[in-house]
Structure formats: C-alpha cells, structure tokens
Amino acid sequence: MPKPVVAIPADIREIEGNVWQATPNQYVRAAVKGAGVIPFLVPALESGHDFDEILDRVDGLLVSGSRTNVHPSYWGSEATEADGPFDLARDATALPLIKRALERGIPLLAICRGLQELNVALGGTLANEIQEIPGNWDHRKPNTTDLDEAYGIRQDVIVREGSCLASVIGAGTVRVNSLHRQAISATAPQLAVEALAEDGTIEAVSVIGSKAFAVGVQWHPEYWVGSDEPSNKLFAAFGEAVRAYADSKVVRPVRQAAG
Numbered sequence: 606m607p608k609p610v611v612a613i614p615a616d617i618r619e620i621e622g623n624v625w626q627a628t629p630n631q632y633v634r635a636a637v638k639g640a641g642v643i644p645f646l647v648p649a650l651e652s653g654h655d656f657d658e659i660l661d662r663v664d665g666l667l668v669s670g671s672r673t674n675v676h677p678s679y680w681g682s683e684a685t686e687a688d689g690p691f692d693l694a695r696d697a698t699a700l701p702l703i704k705r706a707l708e709r710g711i712p713l714l715a716i717c718r719g720l721q722e723l724n725v726a727l728g729g730t731l732a733n734e735i736q737e738i739p740g741n742w743d744h745r746k747p748n749t750t751d752l753d754e755a756y757g758i759r760q761d762v763i764v765r766e767g768s769c770l771a772s773v774i775g776a777g778t779v780r781v782n783s784l785h786r787q788a789i790s791a792t793a794p795q796l797a798v799e800a801l802a803e804d805g806t807i808e809a810v811s812v813i814g815s816k817a818f819a820v821g822v823q824w825h826p827e828y829w830v831g832s833d834e835p836s837n838k839l840f841a842a843f844g845e846a847v848r849a850y851a852d853s854k855v856v857r858p859v860r861q862a863a864g
C-alpha cells in the first residue's frame with residue numbers, strides 16, 4: 606500500500622520582508638515520524654480553494670497550531686485589535702476544510718488553534734485572553750526563545766473515562782504543555798468535551814458520531830513525538846485511522862475467477 610497523505614493547512618507568515626506559506630516543522634516531523642504519513646501543505650488562501658479537489662487527494666487532515674487567532678466574525682462577534690493577530694487566509698482555508706473532511710469521514714487531528722477552529726467550524730465560540738478570567742491559570746506560551754522551554758510539559762489535564770482520547774492515551778491525569786491565550790467558550794453541539802485542565806479550561810474534544818477519528822487537543826503533542834508517550838500514542842492512533850481510511854478508498858482489482 607502506498608503511504609497515505611495528510612493535509613496540513615499552512616499559515617501566512619512574513620519572513621525576511623516576504624510573505625510565505627508556512628507551518629512549523631514540528632507538525633511535519635510528527636506527521637512523518639509519529640503518524641507514518643506523507644505531509645501535504647495546503648496553501649492558506651482567502652478564496653479560490655476547491656476543498657473537495659484537495660480532500661480527494663488526501664487520507665487525513667492535521668490542523669496545526671499558530672500564534673494567530675481565529676477572526677471573531679466567524680462566531681458572530683465584533684473583532685478588536687486585542688483579538689489579533691489574525692490570519693484571514695488560514696481561517697478561510699482551515700475552517701471549510703475541517704467541515705468538509707468531517708462530512709466525508711476523513712480522519713482529523715486538530716491541535717491548539719486547530720481545536721479552536723474545529724469548535725468554531727461546528728458552531729462554537731471562543732474566549733480571548735483566558736488568563737484574565739478569575740480562577741484561570743496562565744496558559745500562554747512561556748516568555749522564552751528556547752523552544753524546548755516554550756513547549757515544556759508543565760500542566761495537568763484530566764482525560765475523561767470512556768472518551769475517545771482515553772481509548773488512545775488513557776483516562777485520568779496527563780501532563781501536557783500549554784501555549785494559548787484563547788480557549789473554547791461555547792462548545793459546538795457536535796463536540797464532546799474529552800479533557801479539562803484543573804481550572805476548567807477545555808483541553809480536548811472529539812466529534813460526536815464522526816465517521817472516523819476526529820479529535821482536537823488544546824496542547825501540543827506534535828512537539829514531543831518521539832519522547833513523550835501520550836504524544837506518541839496520539840499520533841500513532843491518528844496514523845492508524847489515516848491508513849484505514851486510505852485502505853477503504855483503494856479500489857481493489859476484481860480477481861478474475863479461476864479459468
């Protein structure tokens with residue numbers, strides 16, 4: 606069987622004075638090493654994508670994190686400068702791609718911004734600057750230029766018994782990293798909450814009734830694939846679901862009856 610392909614929606618980034626389509630290497634590395642798939646970056650476009658044309662060519666969707674925030678207009682809220690930075694091309698690419706992939710039963714793993722996009726794509730809302738909510742921790746990226754420190758494992762989340770995530774990484778307390786200022790506020794009707802931080806922040810969801818693996822996590826398992834067991838298990842399960850989907854697509858030659 607050929608190795609399956611997984612779409613990763615890119616971000617628009619300004620690098621050295623030019624505009625790039627980009628995704629952090631950690632997602633590509635985790636897709637290759639952790640899920641055993643071929644990553645396929647989908648350019649972030651504000652318009653012009655034929656999402657079925659893209660999804661016809663892939664076997665899974667991995668929606669990455671990003672320092673940018675989903676534009677509040679996607680859940681009917683007014684945008685202020687404080688809600689940024691924005692990436693309208695990423696929003697216009699990832700949100701419809703998530704919805705269409707779920708409709709088609711294509712396996713989905715959504716990470717950080719990806720979980721937030723999953724929630725918004727299915728009709729939920731987000732809260733901004735959650736560290737300012739009384740009783741909340743500071744879930745933001747640590748102020749460091751050292752990536753291992755920024756993505757350091759530093760927070761407990763509680764994975765719910767009987768959840769999809771529990772079947773992959775086990776139920777109960779899991780140590781994870783945390784690099785976000787937004788979080789799910791109103792959970793989309795089609796999402797089941799699968800893990801919470803001890804301050805009540807939603808840390809993982811799955812899609813109720815999904816035809817295939819469809820999980821979102823607010824933390825960053827991609828960064829520690831290779832050395833962190835829950836991260837390894839999550840990407841391995843995603844890879845397994847992607848291969849199962851790819852196999853289901855293969856039209857097997859009809860064996861001629863023995864002559």
Ligand SMILES: N[C@@H](CCC(=O)NCCCC(=O)O)C(=O)O
Nearest residue numbers: 670671672673717718785786787
């Ligand atoms: N912008 C959203 C999503 C956060 C996210 O995906 N963080 C990972 C990238 C971190 C970075 O490179 O700065 C939020 O802040 O909640």
